[in-house]
Amino acid sequence: MAKAGNRIIFSLECKVCKRRNYSTTKNKRTNPEKVKLKKYCAFCRRHTEHKETK
Template structure:
């Protein structure tokens, strides 16, 4: 049986929404996903679609 606690739920937040003033709508895009904290010890960065910016941007892991 697998040991509990290997996977944790993280939140990914758009990096351009904080500084971009010419957005389609106000707000910050956030996605939730899981990661294995044993294999991925650092902060995760993924390119995801941001509906506020209306384009694919880098989303970084937040606490």
């Protein structure tokens, strides 16, 4: 059975409308900085930058 370790679950928030649309995981040890991704926002109806939040 796999152990939890350094992997955390976090949300991605749209920078335009400030809604949390996605949740994903990352390894805190290998990626300590905050994640920024271009994702589709269903509320804005376009691709926008999404930033990591708790």
